[in-house]
Amino acid sequence: MATLAAEYAHPFDDAVVVDRGEVRVVREAALATERMDQLARDAVFGDAATQAAARWLIWEIGQVVGVRPASIHALYMARGRGLVHGFTVPAINVRGMAYDTGRSVFRTAKRLDAGAFICEIARSEIAYTDQRPAEYVAVMLAAALREGFRGPVFIQGDHFQINAKKFATDPTPEVGAVKLLVREAVAAGFYNIDVDTSTLVDLQRDTLIEQQRLNYEVGADLAAFVRSVEPPEVTISIGGEIGEVGTKNSTVEELRAYMDGLNAALAQRVPAGAVGLSKISVQSGTSHGGVVLPDGSIADVKLDLPTLENLSRVARTNYGLAGAVQHGASTLPDAAFHNFPRTETAEIHLATNFQNMLFDHLPHALRDEIYAWLRVHAVEERKPTDTDEQFIYKTRKKALGPFKRAMWDLPADAKATLATVYDAKFGFLFEQLAIGGTASIVAQHVRATAHRRPAPGTAGGADMHAAPDDADLSD
Numbered sequence: 001m002a003t004l005a006a007e008y009a010h011p012f013d014d015a016v017v018v019d020r021g022e023v024r025v026v027r028e029a030a031l032a033t034e035r036m037d038q039l040a041r042d043a044v045f046g047d048a049a050t051q052a053a054a055r056w057l058i059w060e061i062g063q064v065v066g067v068r069p070a071s072i073h074a075l076y077m078a079r080g081r082g083l084v085h086g087f088t089v090p091a092i093n094v095r096g097m098a099y100d101t102g103r104s105v106f107r108t109a110k111r112l113d114a115g116a117f118i119c120e121i122a123r124s125e126i127a128y129t130d131q132r133p134a135e136y137v138a139v140m141l142a143a144a145l146r147e148g149f150r151g152p153v154f155i156q157g158d159h160f161q162i163n164a165k166k167f168a169t170d171p172t173p174e175v176g177a178v179k180l181l182v183r184e185a186v187a188a189g190f191y192n193i194d195v196d197t198s199t200l201v202d203l204q205r206d207t208l209i210e211q212q213r214l215n216y217e218v219g220a221d222l223a224a225f226v227r228s229v230e231p232p233e234v235t236i237s238i239g240g241e242i243g244e245v246g247t248k249n250s251t252v253e254e255l256r257a258y259m260d261g262l263n264a265a266l267a268q269r270v271p272a273g274a275v276g277l278s279k280i281s282v283q284s285g286t287s288h289g290g291v292v293l294p295d296g297s298i299a300d301v302k303l304d305l306p307t308l309e310n311l312s313r314v315a316r317t318n319y320g321l322a323g324a325v326q327h328g329a330s331t332l333p334d335a336a337f338h339n340f341p342r343t344e345t346a347e348i349h350l351a352t353n354f355q356n357m358l359f360d361h362l363p364h365a366l367r368d369e370i371y372a373w374l375r376v377h378a379v380e381e382r383k384p385t386d387t388d389e390q391f392i393y394k395t396r397k398k399a400l401g402p403f404k405r406a407m408w409d410l411p412a413d414a415k416a417t418l419a420t421v422y423d424a425k426f427g428f429l430f431e432q433l434a435i436g437g438t439a440s441i442v443a444q445h446v447r448a449t450a451h452r453r454p455a456p457g458t459a460g461g462a463d464m465h466a467a468p469d470d471a472d473l474s475d
Contacts, residue, residue, distance in 0.1 A: 008042075008053035011035040016061060021455040023060040031061065032148045040099050040142035044135055045405065052456040055138040059189070062141045062153075063450050069137060069189035070152030070448035073237035075116065076278040076322035078445045079346060080315075087434040088340035091118040091156055091325075092426075093351035094140070095129050096358045096400045097407040100415055102143030104422035110149045112427070114435045115442030118192060118347070120156035123181060130401030133157075133181075133188035141189075151439055152448040156192035156237075157185045158349065162218060164199040175218060179225050186229045191236050194281065194325075195222045198241040203248070208257040212242065216258050220265035223277065227270055233449040235275055239325060239347075243283035249304050250282040252314050259319050279346050280315050281325040284308040303336060309343035322346035330354065337432035350429065357425065358407070359396060361418050366406060370399045377402075 010016065015030035016023065025031070042054035062068055078084050094101050102119065109117060119140045121131060131139075137155055144153055160181060166174040182193060200214035223238050230236050242258045243250040259280070266276055284304040312323035323346030329337075330353035340348055359367060371392055378395040386394075400407070410418075430436060 011038040025064050031145045036146040043138040056456050058138045058142050066150050067144045068448040069155050069191050070446055071191040071234055071237045072154045073235045073278050075445045079322040080320040088345045089116045089347040090433055091120045091347055091349045094119055095355050098139045099143055102140050103147050106144045106147040106149040108426040112430050112436035113439045114430050115151050115439035116435045118154040118156045120158040122159040123161055128398050128401050130404050133185040137189040152446050154192055155190050157190045158194050159196045161196035162199055183229050191234050193226050194239040195219050196241045208253055212258045216261035217265050220262050224269035237278045239279045240277050241281035249284055249307055279322045279325050282311045305339055305343055312344050341434040363414055370403055
């Protein structure tokens with residue numbers, strides 16, 4: 001009986017050979033052509049059988065030529081030991097027009113010989129952008145292959161977050177939902193997971209330990225679950241979070257209370273010697289998406305660099321972590337970014353500004369159609385005090401899923417314009433964050449193990465999918 005993969009008429013003709021479930025790349029140059037564009041499109045918009053076959057083929061091609069999902073954990077542990085320093089890893093939330101955006105990321109990385117960067121998507125973004133983990137992995141790998149990038153690909157689950165209201169009502173199903181998402185994401189190729197239980201911090205409690213208790217206890221439970229579903233020879237990079245982004249700035253005392261509590265709780269849940277966190281997210285003055293003013297512009301941010309530097313130092317010297325992670329950074333002014341390597345910030349998360357650039361460069365007719373759709377379908381999210389500009393800015397991310405195909409189908413001239421502005425922005429950020437030339441550092445510390453998969457239609461060859469998740473968190 002023929003498998004789905006064998007029946008799938010892939011676009012590479014004899015440049016890629018599929019023989020009895022085995023993939024051979026005969027002419028590697030063919031991967032960096034419009035043929036990959038078609039394969040990526042099939043992986044997203046094909047029928048169920050076509051999607052499964054295309055996603056499997058992208059994965060297997062990547063395994064053959066060395067474009068493999070990997071964990072950044074070993075690099076971060078080397079940073080914790082002082083073996084590497086002087087750069088900040090950008091974690092880029094690829095929301096809209098994912099394939100073209102991903103192509104710009106990998107094109108820029110190849111030009112600058114960068115290896116220390118992450119492509120990520122949050123729990124909420126998976127829902128409102130309509131990108132389940134298996135699709136997201138396929139699209140990012142296809143983008144890397146299309147641009148001729150070679151090396152480990154770090155794909156991260158950002159803000160795999162506990163919803164505090166749902167947890168308060170009944171914690172078991174809410175924690176179970178995050179575990180289900182972890183299982184799905186790891187199976188798809190997410191080998192970096194940010195466990196976010198910071199929503200459970202209760203600042204009304206009398207002591208720091210009690211304030212952080214639910215955060216570290218539930219965080220340890222989720223971290224232990226991540227360790228239980230790791231693929232062979234992969235140590236997933238797990239991040240924790242001590243302060244919800246947009247609230248009060250974090251302190252060293254909070255970091256110690258969380259880390260000491262989490263390490264003790266984790267030791268009771270995993271075998272002796274098991275690995276804990278690799279990084280810690282903190283709050284130092286930013287907010288997800290920025291603060292939107294009535295005219296739709298973004299308020300200036302008071303970034304507390306001394307706090308960020310001090311927290312990073314304590315995370316490294318006392319706990320062996322890579323350092324602190326800064327969320328909500330994409331809307332900072334350009335002059336701020338060189339400070340992150342200087343303060344030895346381990347990682348920063350970048351999302352909303354790329355979304356802003358996308359909407360700014362959409363054809364007027366499509367943008368008007370999206371905004372009209374929002375006024376009908378997102379009206380319940382409008383606050384009485386919102387101006388039209390504030391309402392549109394805060395809700396337009398919700399149109400990324402419903403208009404996903406329209407954005408993939410943008411005219412060539414619109415895509416070319418976006419490619420130009422994205423390339424310039426990613427180039428600027430990568431240079432400011434000093435990740436140029438880090439491909440060799442990544443190669444020295446990171447081993448991207450091959451994980452071959454059976455073809456769809458054979459024993460064990462199933463596509464990963466789960467029911468949509470409606471949790472909400474914006475960056």
